[in-house]
Amino acid sequence: MPHPVEPKLISGNANRPLAEAVARRMSMHRGMNVGLVDARIERFNDAEIFVEVFENVRGEDMFIIQPTSNPANDNLMELLIMADALRRSSAGRITAVIPYFGYARQDRRTKARTPISAKLVANMITQGGIERVLTMDLHAAQIQGFFDIPVDNLYASPVFALDIEHQFKGRLDELMVISPDVGGVARARELAQRIGCPLAIVDKRREKAGEVAEMTVIGDVTGKTCIIVDDLCDTAGTLCKAADVLLEAGASEVHSYITHGVMSGPAVERVTKSRMKSLVLTDTIAPSAAVRAAENIRVVPVAPVFAQAILNIWNGTSVSSLFATETLGPIYEGLYPRG
Structure with missing residues (x-):
């Protein structure tokens, strides 16, 4: 069954061009404008992060597009604070679209007295009110098991x-x-x-x-x-x-x-x-x-595959279908013409 509300996208500062490309691609698929939710994400003088969402998101299916790349700590905190802002604004569901999952290389203890930082980050994301994660090419497949929420790992x-x-x-x-x-x-x-x-x-x-x-x-x-x-x-x-x-x-x-x-x-x-x-x-x-x-x-570009994955999650249809060339080929038709 289709979700009763439209999917809504919000972007942090980590990779706004990708978020805008995903929104454009979704607009093509939907036949209607899909824009990024208007929000303010900025720093105070002491580098604390502040988020303010200017649109009503009550009951909406929200997708936060934010890779946790360099600077990893700032981008991770942006993601968590955006999620908190949306949760406190009564968003219906919050999905974190994390094209690059930082800290993934710290997925196990290679020697004594070292952390498993990927697990710590997974706990922070789960406790931050995020209900699903969409990512690409996790450094280690077992990181999916660090989360107690659904994780869709796309492949490049x-x-x-x-x-x-x-x-x-x-x-x-x-x-x-x-x-x-x-x-x-x-x-x-x-x-x-x-x-x-x-x-x-x-x-x-x-x-x-x-x-x-x-x-x-x-x-x-x-x-x-x-x-x-x-x-x-x-x-x-x-x-x-x-x-x-x-x-x-x-x-x-x-x-x-x-x-x-x-x-x-x-x-x-x-x-x-x-x-x-x-x-x-x-x-x-x-x-x-x-x-x-x-x-x-x-x-x-990965915007085409992320846009389709977001639509599939919103529609409640298969994300793994995007692993098949028969499904992915038409999505990239303009870039790689067949025949």
């Missing part, structure tokens, strides 16, 4: 598959999908199956966080066009080193498809100077001016 690989089939048309038999570490094999295998390509692994060993001591290629990449796939790129050191290792192992060229472009510190400079032919990111995190200006970095 169907979008990447459409892009690869378009960009490498006629060359698919030359491709090989690469997992940059053993932990990402399931993600890489899923993409490899979608585009019908073989899979190889770059095994990396770290001496300490952020520094890779050694890399080894598992699989024969000789003469192959390698597609590295991963969920996030932070400083790009590992990614650029993996590209070098693959080329030294005989690969003809290397491209990378990364869901979340964290792109901290020297990341953009490293990518532009690397031997990678291209890096493809999604806009779950708002691309910086440097990312957009880089010649070998390209951004693909």
